Each structure stands twice: as C-alpha cells, then as structure tokens.
Amino acid sequence: MTRRTLVTGLGVTAPTGLGVDEYWAATLAGRGAIRRVTRFDPTPYPSRLAGEIDGFDAAAHLPGRLLPQTDRMTRLALVAADWAFADAGLDPAHLPEYDVGVITASHSGGFEFGQNELRALWSKGGQYVSAYQSFAWFYAVNSGQISIRGGLRGPSSVVVSDQAGGLDALAQARRQIRKGTTAVIAGAVDASICPWGWVAQLTSGRLSTADDPERAYLPFDERAAGHVPGEGGALLVLEDAGHARERGAPRVYGEIAGHAASVDPRPGSDRAPTLQHAVELALADAGLDAGDIDVVFADAAAVPDLDRAEAEAITKVFGVRGVPVTAPKTTTGRLYSGAAPLDTAAALLSIRDGVIPPTTNSLPSPAYDIDLVTGAPRPAPVRAALVLARGHGGFNSALVVRAADTP
Amino acid sequence: MAATAFTLTDLKNVLLQAAGTDDAAALEGDIDDLRFEDLGYESLALLETAGHIERTYGISLDEDAFAAADTPRALVDLVNTHLSAAGTVRP
Numbered sequence: 001m002t003r004r005t006l007v008t009g010l011g012v013t014a015p016t017g018l019g020v021d022e023y024w025a026a027t028l029a030g031r032g033a034i035r036r037v038t039r040f041d042p043t044p045y046p047s048r049l050a051g052e053i054d055g056f057d058a059a060a061h062l063p064g065r066l067l068p069q070t071d072r073m074t075r076l077a078l079v080a081a082d083w084a085f086a087d088a089g090l091d092p093a094h095l096p097e098y099d100v101g102v103i104t105a106s107h108s109g110g111f112e113f114g115q116n117e118l119r120a121l122w123s124k125g126g127q128y129v130s131a132y133q134s135f136a137w138f139y140a141v142n143s144g145q146i147s148i149r150g151g152l153r154g155p156s157s158v159v160v161s162d163q164a165g166g167l168d169a170l171a172q173a174r175r176q177i178r179k180g181t182t183a184v185i186a187g188a189v190d191a192s193i194c195p196w197g198w199v200a201q202l203t204s205g206r207l208s209t210a211d212d213p214e215r216a217y218l219p220f221d222e223r224a225a226g227h228v229p230g231e232g233g234a235l236l237v238l239e240d241a242g243h244a245r246e247r248g249a250p251r252v253y254g255e256i257a258g259h260a261a262s263v264d265p266r267p268g269s270d271r272a273p274t275l276q277h278a279v280e281l282a283l284a285d286a287g288l289d290a291g292d293i294d295v296v297f298a299d300a301a302a303v304p305d306l307d308r309a310e311a312e313a314i315t316k317v318f319g320v321r322g323v324p325v326t327a328p329k330t331t332t333g334r335l336y337s338g339a340a341p342l343d344t345a346a347a348l349l350s351i352r353d354g355v356i357p358p359t360t361n362s363l364p365s366p367a368y369d370i371d372l373v374t375g376a377p378r379p380a381p382v383r384a385a386l387v388l389a390r391g392h393g394g395f396n397s398a399l400v401v402r403a404a405d406t407p
Numbered sequence: 408m409a410a411t412a413f414t415l416t417d418l419k420n421v422l423l424q425a426a427g428t429d430d431a432a433a434l435e436g437d438i439d440d441l442r443f444e445d446l447g448y449e450s451l452a453l454l455e456t457a458g459h460i461e462r463t464y465g466i467s468l469d470e471d472a473f474a475a476a477d478t479p480r481a482l483v484d485l486v487n488t489h490l491s492a493a494g495t496v497r498p
Contacts, residue, residue: 063427063429064423064427064428064429065426065427065428065429065447065452066427067427068424068425068426068427068455069426069427069451069452127458127461127462128458128462130455130458131451131454131455131458132451132455134451
C-alpha cells in the first residue's frame with residue numbers, strides 16, 4: 001500500500017503576516033500588503049510597488065552566527081522552518097538524522113546578499129568579498145541551512161522552476177515520503193526586493209507599472225497589466241501518515257493527495273498549452289473527479305494571455321463557473337517560489353475552517369467563465385482543493401490537497 | 408610594542424563582525440586556549456575572519472600558518488608576527 005503524505009505543520013512568512021494566524025486573519029479580511037517599495041528607493045524604476053514583510057527581526061529568532069552568512073530569504077526560511085516544526089510538535093533532533101529531509105524551491109537565490117558582495121567587489125576589491133558569498137546566494141542554500149540547523153540528513157534538494165517550483169518541491173517531498181522517509185520540511189521562501197533582484201524581475205516584462213496598490217495586480221480583470229512582486233512564502237511539514245498517527249501529531253491539516261507537472265510547447269508552436277493536462281493528471285493521481293474539488297487556488301498571472309490560458313484550463317476541466325476560484329495572492333503580490341506553498345497553506349486552512357478567502361481588488365472580467373471569489377470570504381465546506389502554479393518558461397504545476405479523514 | 412599590536416580584544420571584535428556569535432557571552436571569559444572549532448567557528452568562518460584581519464591590518468597571512476593557528480592565542484600571536492615583520496604597529 002502506498003504511504004500517504006500528511007501536512008502536520010505550517011510555517012508562514014508573508015507580507016500579510018508572520019505566522020499562520022496573522023497571515024490567515026489578514027487573508028480572510030482581504031487586507032493587502034502591497035505598497036511602494038521601502039527596501040530601496042524605487043523612484044528610478046518602471047515598477048515601484050511590492051509586497052514587503054515588515055517587522056521581521058532575524059536577530060530575535062536566529063543565532064548570531066547565522067546572520068553574517070545568510071541572505072534575507074534564508075533568514076525567513078529558517079524561521080518558517082522552525083515555526084513549521086513547532087506547529088507540528090515535531091523536533092527533528094528526536095528522530096534518526098536520516099529520517100527527515102528538506103526540499104525547497106528557489107526562484108533566484110540570495111540576490112540581496114549577492115548584490116552587497118558585488119558592490120564590495122567593484123568598490124573596494126576582491127579581498128572585501130565575504131567568504132560566505134560562496135554559498136549564501138545559491139539556490140540550494142535554504143535547504144542547506146535548514147538541514148544544518150535541524151540536523152536533517154534525509155533526502156534533501158532544491159527545485160528551480162520559478163513559481164511552479166513551490167508545488168514541485170512539495171511533490172518531490174511526497175515522493176521521498178512514499179519511498180520511506182518519515183518527514184520532509186518542504187516549500188519555499190523567496191525574497192529578492194533589492195535593486196539587482198528588481199532589474200532581473202523587470203526583464204520578464206510581466207511587472208505592473210501601476211502606482212496605486214489597489215490597481216496594480218488584477219488577475220482575471222480587464223485591467224490586468226502584470227503583477228507586483230512580493231517576498232516570503234511557506235514551509236510545510238510533510239509526514240508519513242503512519243508516523244503522524246503513531247506519535248499523535250497535534251494537528252493534521254490535510255493530505256497531499258495528487259500532483260502533476262507539465263511544460264508548455266515552445267512559443268509559436270501550434271500545440272496547445274498544457275496546464276489543463278497537468279490538472280487532469282493531478283486529479284487522476286489523487287483518484288478524484290473534477291466534481292470532488294471544492295476550490296481552485298489560481299496561479300493568477302495578471303497577464304491577459306496567461307489569465308485566459310488559466311481560465312480556459314479551469315473551465316475545460318470543471319465546466320463554466322463549475323468551481324470557485326480564488327487568488328489571495330492579490331494581497332501579497334507574487335512570491336515566486338514562495339507563492340504556491342503559501343497558497344497550499346491557505347488551501348489547507350480553507351479545509352480546516354470551511355471558508356474560501358477572497359481575491360482582492362480584481363473585478364472579474366466577463367471574458368473568463370470562472371467563478372472568482374471576490375469581496376468577502378465565501379463560507380463553503382472544503383474537502384479538496386487544487387492549487388495551480390506556473391513558472392516563466394512554460395512550467396505548469398498542479399497540486400491536490402484534501403481533508404485528512406478522507407478514506 | 409609590536410607584540411601587543413593585535414590583542415585578543417581585537418580578535419574578538421573581528422570574530423563578532425566577520426562570523427557573529429551564538430550569544431554575546433560566547434566570547435567572554437578565558438577563551439585564549441580554546442580551539443576555534445570548540446568555540447563554534449568552522450573553516451569558512453575563519454576564512455572570513457582572516458579576510459577581515461588582512462584588509463584591516465594590511466597584512467597577508469600565510470595559509471599554512473593560519474590553518475595551524477587553531478586557538479585565539481595562536482592566531483593573535485600569528486597576526487603579531489606578521490605585523491612585526493611588516494614593521495606595522497597599528498593600521
């Protein structure tokens with residue numbers, strides 16, 4: 001029998017809240033965190049809004065030894081991991097060291113750290129570049145630092161597929177649990193709101209240039225004109241169901257029930273995009289029909305072509321307005337790899353509380369035949385949810401979570 | 408004079424700046440003859456520390472001698488040897 005993978009702990013660092021409770025309260029209330037960038041002066045740049053995390057005091061949470069060697073995204077990830085393990089009531093130090101792994105996704109690595117060292121190199125010389133630059137910028141550094149801090153020597157890796165990576169990491173963790181690993185801390189935290197990160201993001205051509213936070217990131221709206229970047233994400237404790245049951249895990253948020261990933265055809269190809277295929281395969285993997293899904297957490301690119309592609313994929317699988325769709329990431333901006341694990345956390349909280357959080361600011365365009373949840377949170381029994389994520393370059397990923405008491 | 412150019416206090420300041428500490432008390436007390444490894448400073452932290460010392464004091468530490476200096480006392484002595492050789496007292 002295949003081992004089932006449960007989510008037994010959540011650690012959230014989001015622009016709308018540090019910790020699950022703060023994040024979820026803000027998400028249900030539709031309180032947004034998008035505003036003019038404060039981490040650097042955005043005046044000379046075409047895009048000037050971001051979802052920034054306020055009030056994160058790394059020194060209050062982490063040993064001083066870790067501060068000179070970590071980028072902001074790694075500090076956030078280390079704290080998210082601590083919170084997730086605490087939420088799970090699981091101390092990895094009490095488990096055999098090869099039984100617990102860490103699998104994260106990364107979009108860009110530690111850009112702010114790298115920018116500071118590049119500045120030191122140009123302005124002062126090579127001897128001023130930190131020895132820690134050797135790893136602090138690296139895609140795998142969050143996995144590495146979490147592994148070292150927690151003594152986790154189980155299967156560990158990093159997935160790099162832009163926003164889709166956040167789901168791909170959860171799927172990879174599930175694979176490892178199926179192969180026998182007891183638990184994996186998985187998900188992603190990205191944070192690159194610094195000039196170097198900003199100019200890299202701008203090359204996508206998908207950043208909103210609006211200055212009004214309420215009109216800047218409007219997925220599925222006729223006014224959609226790009227997204228606002230944000231920072232943060234979520235890490236989840238994924239655990240073998242048998243282990244969770246035997247130890248009496250204090251909380252079981254749900255099961256990672258299905259997943260599939262696909263890659264779109266090259267630009268200009270006459271073949272159809274493949275998000276729909278990923279959704280169908282994820283449902284099949286979960287053993288569910290479209291009718292079993294109670295809510296879809298959309299990727300919500302807020303680029304008209306991409307919104308259309310996503311709306312069509314949803315409509316083809318679920319029918320015209322056949323399932324509630326939401327994108328609470330309108331409150332945080334797009335968190336790159338961190339976005340989908342955060343959406344997965346939100347989906348699990350929707351299952352827990354029987355409520356679907358709203359998409360803020362967007363006025364749904366009649367061009368899309370989807371039932372977008374806007375305005376107020378919508379009470380609804382949620383037994384299973386689908387989370388979608390797409391990455392630049394044609395990556396699609398679809399993940400199904402469902403209530404843990406499903407037989 | 409040159410023998411006291413670089414003190415244990417100077418080294419503690421460099422360690423704090425370059426590699427941090429798990430708590431402020433970690434470098435208090437009699438640490439002269441404790442090994443860096445036991446103080447929680449691994450090879451990369453020491454590499455970073457060496458970089459700080461080299462650019463602050465304008466010296467170039469011999470790689471093998473630096474690797475052999477595995478306690479604060481040994482490293483302070485090594486730095487002072489270089490400072491004497493360079494004829495420097497203070498930056």
